[in-house]
Amino acid sequence: MPWNATLDLRYQRRHETTTVAHRHLGPLRIFHSHYPQGPGLCHNVLIHPPGGLVGGDRLDIRIHAEADCHALLTTPGATRFYRSPGPVATQSVSIQLEPGAKLEWLPMETLAYPGCNAINSLRAELAPDAQLLAWEVTALGLPVSGQPFDTGCLQQRIEIVDCWLDQGRLDALDKRLLDSPLGLAGLRCLGTLVLASGSPWPLQAREALLQAVRETPAQSPAAPHSGATFPHDRVLVLRALGPLVEPVMQTLKAAWRSVRTSAWGAQVAEPRIWQT
Template sequence: MTDAPPSNRARGAIAAGFRRVGARTEVVGPHETGGYRLRLPRTHGGPCEAVIVNTGGGMAGGDRAEFAFAAEAGTAATITTTAAEKVYRGVHASEAAAGGAEAETRVSVALTLGGGAALDWLPQETILFDGARLHRTLDAAMAEDADLLMAETLVFGRLGMGERMGAGRVRDRWRVRRGGRLVLAEELDLGGDVAGLLDRPALGGGARASATAIWMSPRAEGALDRARAALDMPEVSGGASAWNGMLVARALSPSPRALRAAIVALLSGLRGRALPRLWA
């Protein structure tokens, strides 16, 4: 098996803005390339809802995806995905042993929030197949009084088929700037025998799924008790902290289904309303 030539690697992007029109928020100027599409299901009141669709059904080594969304002042929007994203093998094990180059899957997300804007970045899970190599970055720039809720969940292996994520690597970098100041920097770099690392008590304690949720809001610190209560579920180890107008919650579980239930409870509680219907 050889690396796919560059011409066979997928490149896709979505860029869109959200603008207030009367009492409603509408999408403006959507731009789509490659296999990605943005769909706008009808909602009855509440924020504008935008759904990212990957028509390719997943991502492989060497694929690239770029997402950029800008919420203008006073807008309210939720961005999600149709289903879990799948990241397939980046390079065959025999190639890696022979010194073959790793083919990373790269995803970049850029979020911009104007004054008083409220934006929820809530994609469904990312499933990492054995041999996957994911490099993901998320950069957010928000006004001082904006409201940003973000959550990402990683599933390590196609567990429903009895597969674990052995060799592979995931790099996840988050940066959030509020009022021009860097207020949050997250960095995850997990590589090698990923399942073996997650089995270590100090790292994952046998976890096969992890989630991080971050809420930047003047209301965030007041929601700390609710967040901790939502994560208090069987098979889930989680915790939350709040300071300086932000709340950070993390959770691990050997069961992706149990973790999903906890994250749904957490996000629904923070939002004060149900998650998009596609999460059901």
């Protein structure tokens, strides 16, 4: 029987403190809130006790941040899409940010097991001056365990409403995409980091952000391929491509620290769960 779970999170600003109210249905929860950088920034860890999704499972995560809130969400481990001979497994994340709100959506990696049939999507709607800093790291197959991504399909979609849409179909039978130098070049882990704003950045600010992000691969040279661009005056995108999760994740973490400092002037306190 498939698992269907929903989680609704609503962040609120109360007397200089960001708090969260939540409702859930099924096996989807958050841990208690933490405030390692003071009351204005609420850290939460999202947990899915079953540990992965099989055919027919659906996870719906809806996040709403009221004006001037700041929240960071991560996960304790990978999201796993297991083998499915038929029905699709789906994870859907919907984000709505009111004016001045900031959200950091920083889940651990997504693992597409051989034979999976899955959809992974994120959609964000940002009010003026709201900002979203998010990433997605995807690994195809389990190369360390000798399980290549030789069957299966993963569809991915990231949308910033009204300004940017990135979607693709990663099919194990599409060798031109997976192995061509114009595609994944035989590598099986890809990462995308997005900094999006509800209001355009001035040209000078965009150039400064882009320079800061482009310097991060030099600090984390393990990822063999990476590049950053501003496809829209409200969206900064960094992509990284590597053989395994670790070098790609290191590159995105370095970029996250750099962007956080450059865009927000904020100190960096990594979620404690990353150290376990």
